[in-house]
Amino acid sequence: MASLTRLGQIIIITHSHPPNRHGVRWLNPGIKVYHIPFVTLTASATLPNFFTFLPYFRTIMLRERVQFVHGHASLSSLAHEGLLHSHHLGIRTVFTDHSLFSLDDATGILTNKLLAGALKSADAIIGVSHTGRENTMLRANAVVEVLQTPTDPRFFVVPNAILPEQFRPGPVTQRDLTKQITIVVISRLAYRKGVDLLVAAAPRICTQFPQVHFVIGGDGPKLTNLLQMRERHMLQDRIHLLGSLRHDQVHETLLKGDIYLNTSLTESFGIGLLEAACTGLYVVSTRVGGVPEVLPQDMISFAMPEEDDVTRALGEAIDIVTQGKHDPQKAHERIKSMYSWVDVAERTDKIYNWVATKEPRSFWERLCRTYDLGVFAGPIYSGGYPVIDWMFWTTETSGMRLDSLG
Structure with missing residues (x-):
């Protein structure tokens, strides 16, 4: 993270950690952290919030003039929602998956469908190993997509590092x-x-x-x-x-x-x-x-x-x-x-630059891609896109601040 700050401004959005981690905090070296006031469950997890997260997210994105949203962890509801909301603001998205999940148990089936829905619109996906990259491709139902465009994939590998x-x-x-x-x-x-x-x-x-x-x-x-x-x-x-x-x-x-x-x-x-x-x-x-x-x-x-x-x-x-x-x-x-965090930061920055050169997907293209998730998941996910798009359009045309709804 410190290496990335040399390449641009970084902010972090996470949930609050009671009793003393809430509001806006600053970390060295100059990283701004927003703690969203959501109630945590076991293991510091939060329930999916979707529309509740939207007012906070939009306000932060506009205030900080964010150009890229980078989500982490396939079980993070905030990361999934950030990926879904970003495109309505014209913000490009990158996602990093740090874990492996199976494809044949109840946990894998449920979470993989959520992940697939979030990654349908992501501009780039990063795995921390080649095995992790392939696992994410399978869980996101993206194997056919990669085979169809082998020279221009949106899946990358960037390993972790230490100091x-x-x-x-x-x-x-x-x-x-x-x-x-x-x-x-x-x-x-x-x-x-x-x-x-x-x-x-x-x-x-x-x-x-x-x-x-x-x-x-x-x-x-x-x-x-x-x-x-x-x-x-x-x-x-x-x-x-x-x-x-x-x-x-x-x-x-x-x-x-x-x-x-x-x-x-x-x-x-x-x-x-x-x-x-x-x-x-x-x-x-x-x-x-x-x-x-x-x-x-x-x-x-x-x-x-x-x-x-x-x-x-x-x-x-x-x-x-x-x-x-x-x-x-x-x-x-x-x-x-x-292993070096400087190398990790440089490789991540190259992915950001690659994303910036690509034409963003249109609303209709994202809607069609999401509808292909399946008989049940497709309509549920794609039905949310028009609702969110209407909320953003209403906000921009009426001058109303979405954070007043939170």
Whole structure:
């Protein structure tokens, strides 16, 4: 974000975070944040608001003279609504998807239809990995569109990055790794993050390698499973649960370890892998989603999302670290040369410039594209376009301010 501010003015629109995050705030370096007063539900999510969000959105867009709206996250109702409203103001849109979702469960079916409706009018879509890009194409029903225009696609890949100076390895020591090796896990303790695999593999590793200790940071619904496993196998002195961690505690926790373990069942990119590798840890991860695109093959050991294979990969990593085949300082320098927020900002700016050169879709074209969503979703989505267009037309011709309706 700081790198993008060098290329232009940026504002952020999000919902309020009671009790002290509301109204307009300023962040370094000069980023203006609007906290919309919407009630949040679990996990800081908000219900779709649609017309309720419109007065706030229009006022902010006109006040700040916005040229591009960039939405993030496929489950963000504010991002979806921002994409839908922007075109009525003549504002170009870009969307970045950070997650992978399946196509055959209830959650995927419902959310994918919402995403497809929002992306029908988006000018450009960004994935954080090639796997993530392909997943978004499938969920947005855009495969045929890409095949028809292979030389001019609106789907791009821009990976995440980190600040390497915030994840430096610890001082070099002559610690005997044959006596103690620490495996670090930092994750939301939920099913999607593969905590069940961790629960199954950790006791086996502790039995097979007496020198191994686990440090686990994070909180979530699967915390109880970890506590029960630790109690059942009497591993209180070898498996340390830290609970929820603030972002500024992540580096400190990583410095305690030699190996970083990721057991996710689905992952579009895996920023945690990048942070761990930059701190000098050897990485073990399940081979899912976009994870194979993140690190060089000699810095990571892969496992299938199965208990036996996770145990095998951890054993392989322990041998590599014990034999001194992994150099933390060299790993840090390699990550530093591979990932940069400046590069991410420049690639994103090129996408903005590409969008600016394209002719915007007409109201009728967007209406027809949206109607193709399906028998039920098509009429529902496309029916909203004339209503919103009429509201904007009424506002502009009558001189009424939409924010007076909120």
